Amino acid sequence: MSQDPRADLVIAIQAALGSTPASLNQSSPGSDLYELYVLGLVLTAARDLGGSVAFEDVHRNVPATFVARTSPGYIYSDEQPYCHAIIRFNTGSELEAHLGIRVEGASGVLHECDVAVLLRAEAITCRQLRVQPRQSRVILAVECKFYTVPIPLGLGRSFVGLAKDLPGRGDRYFDPPIDVKGAI
Amino acid sequence: MTDEEAGALYQTLADALIGAGFSWVRDQVADYVSAGRLEAVEVSTRAKSQPFIEAVQTSWQEPAEKRNRFIRAVPFTPSERLDIMLEAISHVTIEFPAMLSEAARRISTDSSLARIELVQESGRRIEVSNELAISRTEQLERLSDRIAEMRAELT
Numbered sequence: 001m002s003q004d005p006r007a008d009l010v011i012a013i014q015a016a017l018g019s020t021p022a023s024l025n026q027s028s029p030g031s032d033l034y035e036l037y038v039l040g041l042v043l044t045a046a047r048d049l050g051g052s053v054a055f056e057d058v059h060r061n062v063p064a065t066f067v068a069r070t071s072p073g074y075i076y077s078d079e080q081p082y083c084h085a086i087i088r089f090n091t092g093s094e095l096e097a098h099l100g101i102r103v104e105g106a107s108g109v110l111h112e113c114d115v116a117v118l119l120r121a122e123a124i125t126c127r128q129l130r131v132q133p134r135q136s137r138v139i140l141a142v143e144c145k146f147y148t149v150p151i152p153l154g155l156g157r158s159f160v161g162l163a164k165d166l167p168g169r170g171d172r173y174f175d176p177p178i179d180v181k182g183a184i
Numbered sequence: 185m186t187d188e189e190a191g192a193l194y195q196t197l198a199d200a201l202i203g204a205g206f207s208w209v210r211d212q213v214a215d216y217v218s219a220g221r222l223e224a225v226e227v228s229t230r231a232k233s234q235p236f237i238e239a240v241q242t243s244w245q246e247p248a249e250k251r252n253r254f255i256r257a258v259p260f261t262p263s264e265r266l267d268i269m270l271e272a273i274s275h276v277t278i279e280f281p282a283m284l285s286e287a288a289r290r291i292s293t294d295s296s297l298a299r300i301e302l303v304q305e306s307g308r309r310i311e312v313s314n315e316l317a318i319s320r321t322e323q324l325e326r327l328s329d330r331i332a333e334m335r336a337e338l339t
Binding site for chain 2: 008043054150152
């Protein structure tokens with residue numbers, strides 16, 4: 001270690017950045033990883049509520065590897081064996097949790113949902129008929145943004161539009177709060 | 185730390201981000217910093233005389249002075265810019281591996297999943313594993329402390 005704490009800090013930061021896998025240092029994988037993390041939070045919440053979680057791929061096989069989307073796609077896309085989680089509750093309710101699927105909004109346009117939880121019956125129907133899930137069958141839709149600085153105001157504006165077209169039945173959350181002072 | 189030192193350290197860190205392939209972090213910071221910090225100010229303005237008012241005035245009166253609130257953009261100081269850069273680096277060097285670990289742990293809990301992969305439609309695959317994050321925990325804790333110390337020095 002040198003006598004200069006600033007030089008030491010720079011060396012430590014360079015080492016930390018350098019030891020990050022090369023495959024993860026692009027912006028897209030950062031966002032994708034954040035979506036995966038949020039899916040993990042959703043599954044933890046489902047387990048905490050007494051639900052059981054299982055996984056299957058688009059072909060209804062039980063996967064050994066969870067294959068996650070990195071760009072928005074259709075729920076029935078079989079370009080890759082993309083996987084989703086099946087959440088079952090004792091009440092008989094069955095849900096599916098997906099990454100990056102498109103959902104039909106109230107206006108009829110398609111929106112990408114970074115994380116979506118929807119009725120399993122709707123998901124099965126959509127895969128069979130190769131159609132898009134309807135917003136009324138979506139229990140939870142999450143828009144994920146991975147930013148290292150306060151997020152820009154434009155994202156807040158987009159969120160307002162998205163929430164209007166995916167109205168749902170419950171609350172809407174915007175977290176972390178937008179940095180209005182820096183974003184106007 | 186002088187402004188010159190803060191500016192030089194900011195640039196060194198920006199270069200380190202680019203060198204390690206994290207130019208998107210540098211770009212996010214640069215965009216945010218360039219917008220400046222907004223602050224509310226109250227300034228005195230003199231109410232402009234209106235023709236109608238002038239017509240009914242019997243004698244000349246100085247227009248009344250008013251206090252008005254405006255928003256103005258103020259450039260971040262070099263220390264503030266460095267603080268924003270350090271916070272961004274903290275997110276990407278410390279929180280990123282933690283997120284990696286948590287994503288893997290939370291998804292694979294109680295399941296038979298052997299691995300998790302991010303797969304692009306082109307077929308490019310990125311394996312998500314928490315082993316890397318676990319092995320770096322001590323290193324990242326030290327880095328976190330150093331960044332916190334440097335940020336404290338700036339305030």
